[in-house]
Amino acid sequence: xxxxxxxxxxxxxxxxxxxxxxxxxxxxxxxxxxxxxxxxxxxxxxxxxxxxxxxxxxxxxxxxxxxxxxxxxxxxxxxxxx
Amino acid sequence: xxxxxxxxxxxxxxxxxxxxxxxxxxxxxxxxxxxxxxxxxxxxxxxxxxxxxxxxxxxxxxxxxxxxxxxxxxxxxxxxxxxxxxxxxxxxxxxxxxxxxxxxxxxxxxxxxxxxxxxxxxxxxxxxxxxxxxxxxxxxxxxxxxxxxxxxxxxxxxxxxxxxxxxxxxxxxxxxxxxxxxxxxxxxxxxxxxxxxxxxxxxxxxxxxxxxxxxxxxxxxxxxxxxxxxxxxxxxxxxxxxxxxxxxxxxxxxxxxxxxxxxxxxxxxxxxxxxxxxxxxxxxxxxxxxxxxxxxxxxxxxxxxxxxxxxxxxxxxxxxxxxxxxxxxxxxxxxxxxxxxxxxxxxxxxxxxxxxxxxxxxxxxxxxxxxxxxxxxxxxxxxxxxxxxxxxxxxxxxxxxxxxxxx
Amino acid sequence: xxxxxxxxxxxxxxxxxxxxxxxxxxxxxxxxxxxxxxxxxxxxxxxxxxxxxxxxxxxxxxxxxxxxxxxxxxxxxxxxxxxxxxxxxxxxxxxxxxxxxxxxxxxxxxxxxxxxxxxxxxxxxxxxxxxxxxxxxxxxxxxxxxxxxxxxxxxxxxxxxxxxxxxxxxx
Numbered sequence: 001x002x003x004x005x006x007x008x009x010x011x012x013x014x015x016x017x018x019x020x021x022x023x024x025x026x027x028x029x030x031x032x033x034x035x036x037x038x039x040x041x042x043x044x045x046x047x048x049x050x051x052x053x054x055x056x057x058x059x060x061x062x063x064x065x066x067x068x069x070x071x072x073x074x075x076x077x078x079x080x081x082x
Numbered sequence: 083x084x085x086x087x088x089x090x091x092x093x094x095x096x097x098x099x100x101x102x103x104x105x106x107x108x109x110x111x112x113x114x115x116x117x118x119x120x121x122x123x124x125x126x127x128x129x130x131x132x133x134x135x136x137x138x139x140x141x142x143x144x145x146x147x148x149x150x151x152x153x154x155x156x157x158x159x160x161x162x163x164x165x166x167x168x169x170x171x172x173x174x175x176x177x178x179x180x181x182x183x184x185x186x187x188x189x190x191x192x193x194x195x196x197x198x199x200x201x202x203x204x205x206x207x208x209x210x211x212x213x214x215x216x217x218x219x220x221x222x223x224x225x226x227x228x229x230x231x232x233x234x235x236x237x238x239x240x241x242x243x244x245x246x247x248x249x250x251x252x253x254x255x256x257x258x259x260x261x262x263x264x265x266x267x268x269x270x271x272x273x274x275x276x277x278x279x280x281x282x283x284x285x286x287x288x289x290x291x292x293x294x295x296x297x298x299x300x301x302x303x304x305x306x307x308x309x310x311x312x313x314x315x316x317x318x319x320x321x322x323x324x325x326x327x328x329x330x331x332x333x334x335x336x337x338x339x340x341x342x343x344x345x346x347x348x349x350x351x352x353x354x355x356x357x358x359x360x361x362x363x364x365x366x367x368x369x370x371x372x373x374x375x376x377x378x379x380x381x382x383x384x385x386x387x388x389x390x391x392x393x394x395x396x397x398x399x400x401x402x403x404x405x406x407x408x409x410x411x412x413x414x415x416x417x418x419x420x421x422x423x424x425x426x427x428x429x430x431x432x433x434x435x436x437x438x439x440x441x442x443x444x445x446x447x448x449x450x451x452x453x454x455x456x457x458x459x460x461x462x463x464x465x466x467x468x469x470x471x472x473x474x475x476x477x478x479x480x481x482x483x484x485x486x487x488x489x
Numbered sequence: 490x491x492x493x494x495x496x497x498x499x500x501x502x503x504x505x506x507x508x509x510x511x512x513x514x515x516x517x518x519x520x521x522x523x524x525x526x527x528x529x530x531x532x533x534x535x536x537x538x539x540x541x542x543x544x545x546x547x548x549x550x551x552x553x554x555x556x557x558x559x560x561x562x563x564x565x566x567x568x569x570x571x572x573x574x575x576x577x578x579x580x581x582x583x584x585x586x587x588x589x590x591x592x593x594x595x596x597x598x599x600x601x602x603x604x605x606x607x608x609x610x611x612x613x614x615x616x617x618x619x620x621x622x623x624x625x626x627x628x629x630x631x632x633x634x635x636x637x638x639x640x641x642x643x644x645x646x647x648x649x650x651x652x653x654x655x656x657x658x659x660x
Contacts, residue, residue: 017436020198020221021443026650028226028445045218051237055223058231086497093500107493202492409530411558415506429530430558432491435598437530439491448646449527485512485562487534487554488527 004035008042009073019046023055031059031080038078045072052076097421101467104423105399105458106253111310111349112462118352119310122345130341132333141344145334148351155358156300157291158317165316165337166347170282170303171203173316176337177278177299178204180324181245182211189216193243197222197230198443199254201280204247222248226445227391228257232267239271246277250284254427254440254456255390256400258288265296276322282306282314286357287365287397298322304346308460309353313346364461369398371459371468376401378472383479387450389427389441401457402427404441404450407489408482413455416478422471427454449488499593502563509562511552511569518552520616524609524639528646531557531601533565535609539577539617546577546617560595560602567591568606577614578627583607585635601642608639 006026008019019042030038038061042052053063053076061078069075102110122128122144129137131145149161158164167173182194194208198221208219222235230248239246246268250261265277278299281290285302292300299322304313318324318337330339357364379401380386389402405413410426417424425431427438429452437451446454457471515521515536525532538550551569555562568588572580588603589595595603611633618624632640 018198018221018439020223021439022649024198024223025442025445025447029447029650046220048220048237051222051234054231054234054237058225083497086499089500090498090503093503407527407556409557409561412506412562415503415559419503419507427491428558430561430599431493431496433494433598434491435530435601436491447528448530448649452527452530485509485554486556487523487525487532488556489554 001037002033002035003037003039004030006038006040008040008046019043023047027056027059031061034080036080039075040078041069041073041075043072044074049074049076094419097419099470100421100423101463101471102423103457103459103463103471104425105306105460106456107425108305108311109308109460110462112308112353112356114356115309115349115352119345119349122348127344127348130333131344141342142334144344144348144351145342148347148354151351151354152302152315155286155290155354156317157293159293160320163318163320165318165335166342167314167316167335167338168312168340168343168346170201170280170301170306170314172338173301173303173314174201174203174280175207175327176316176324177301177318178207178245178247179211179327180337181276181278181299181322182208182215182217183325183327184323185244186211186215188244191242192217193238193240194219195222195235195238195243195246196220197224197248197259199224199228199252199257199440200247200249201253201282204249204280208247217244224257224443227395228252228255228440228444229391229395230259230264232260232263235264236267236271239268239275241272243268243272243275246275247280248277249280249282250290251281251287251397252390252440253283254438255402255444256283256397257390258284258395258397262295269296283397286354286361287399289361292317292319304350304353307350307353307357308462309350310346312343313350315350365398367461368459368463371463371465372396372398372401374465375457375459375468375471376403378468379403379475382472382476387446389444389446389454399459401459403455404446405453405455405479406450407453407486408479409452410454412482413453413478416482417455417474420474420478422474424455424457427456428452494596494598496560496596496599498559498596501567501591501593502560502595505563505566505592506559509553509566511550511566511573513552513554515550515552518550520613520620522609522612522616524605524612524643525557526643526646527556528650529642531561531605531642533557533561533605533609535565535569535606535613537572537613537617548572548575548577548580557602557605558599560592560599561605563592564588564595564602564606565609568610572610577617578625580610581614581627583610601638604635604638608635611636612639 065077127140131141153161282303300317385406387404410428411430441451518536519539523534534554553565555565585603
């Protein structure tokens with residue numbers, strides 16, 4: 001099973017490396033490369049939980065697990081469903 | 083400094099045929115607009131519009147006429163709710179910083195929501211204010227064509243959201259946002275949130291009615307409508323309060339100090355008249371040229387990607403393509419040598435050596451973004467300009483692909 | 490779009506850009522090395538034909554391919570001109586600054602173009618000596634500025650696209 005891990009916590013917020021830009025930039029490639037599972041760690045204040053779920057679903061990744069790692073940090077595990 | 087540029091220009095030479103497509107960044111001002119401006123430099127109305135003498139009142143008349151005209155074209159009830167600044171960038175700064183400054187005491191915990199593909203004159207002021215006052219700025223992602231999904235946006239807007247700014251048309255990839263749905267979702271989720279839209283690339287290209295759309299603030303820009311550079315405007319709804327980030331002597335504008343640039347405003351007014359005189363015909367004319375150019379290049383040049391949507395959800399004047407295996411800045415120089423003037427979203431043409439955030443946000447890989455070229459069309463372009471471009475671009479791309487290390 | 494910076498190229502850059510010399514792959518190249526990558530927006534590939542004449546390693550022919558801005562293409566082309574006929578020891582001495590000056594002085598934001606070209610050259614020279622199993626005294630064991638910088642830029646792109654391992658304690 002191909003797993004992709006994305007850590008969106010520590011990206012310097014320059015205009016092109018904002019967590020949202022990075023996610024939007026990489027997601028199409030991740031989907032086309034056929035990863036079965038994505039694990040994303042991110043700050044809730046950057047991306048609301050439900051927004052993240054809906055956004056991933058647009059690329060056919062459906063969130064199956066949500067863990068709160070620490071204050072305001074979420075780990076989401078999403079799996080591909082066609 | 084200037085000697086180097088002089089030598090560069092000499093070396094470049096003036097190509098026999100020239101087609102200017104870089105209307106995104108600036109453009110020529112048509113004769114009629116220039117003629118409308120000239121008298122206000124030295125013949126009449128060159129006074130300060132807030133001084134009580136005849137020449138000042140002549141200047142004031144122009145400012146009021148311009149506001150009345152703009153109000154008519156945007157469905158604005160009260161022309162006094164329009165503020166003239168000196169650019170779209172300033173208007174955006176006034177909207178964002180002005181609103182956040184006024185609400186600075188609310189700072190911590192309050193949210194500002196903007197799309198991931200906004201112009202930097204929205205994103206940077208929002209970040210700046212957030213650093214100063216503790217607001218949280220959140221970016222809403224867009225899909226692969228640049229559309230904001232209202233369903234996703236809904237999760238970003240909550241009781242802590244005080245300002246939302248989403249552009250009507252994207253300046254780089256031409257995406258026409260579903261702005262009515264977006265505003266409806268924002269207002270139904272939080273009726274108190276203020277909605278601003280950067281309409282610099284939408285104004286005179288799609289119909290806009292601020293009342294019908296329930297818009298609280300709206301930005302427009304002079305040079306985007308074949309007006310002169312140096313003038314922009316912000317519509318601010320009656321009940322929205324701002325504090326100007328700029329301080330100084332006030333004139334007509336309570337929210338932007340400094341003397342209003344009356345000749346430029348006269349030019350702006352003329353530009354608005356021209357753009358709105360034959361709206362549908364002009365938009366269709368340009369759309370046809372756009373489609374001819376886009377299809378023509380896609381037919382003649384292999385390995386090209388379209389950035390942004392196709393068809394009716396793309397603004398009529400925008401063609402943005404990524405040419406794989408070549409780099410954008412090299413291509414702009416190559417095309418310039420042939421008299422075709424465009425710009426690129428590549429890293430090498432940016433101050434921070436990063437490719438355009440708009441292209442990254444729609445999922446373009448870095449190398450795809452590096453090869454992007456933006457053509458902006460207008461009703462001043464002719465078929466023959468497009469034909470010449472279709473003849474030239476394939477050869478230019480081919481030459482650079484032969485040189486390219488990316489096989 | 491992004492913030493722009495004025496780029497007053499010298500006429501030399503334009504001249505070379507219009508008419509690059511030593512373009513294209515070299516059939517009988519001794520070594521082929523590149524620096525940068527498409528993701529970087531900057532990539533130069535150098536083909537070097539190196540011969541040993543009277544005990545000296547000489548660059549008989551050099552050609553290039555370049556993906557990048559006008560300055561990048563000009564830098565690569567002019568470098569191949571500069572190193573033709575030179576001993577490797579002398580070619581090694583060409584720094585990014587010397588190359589930039591040859592181009593009429595690049596704007597500071599374009600220094601990375603000459604750094605990349607020189608980085609590719611140095612990689613080529615190292616590759617040659619590795620190939621023949623020798624290590625001359627003048628060839629430093631440590632990476633030069635140009636080589637380090639090129640490496641860093643490539644690394645940065647690699648890291649961006651590769652997965653970043655989650656920190657411990659999460660599983």
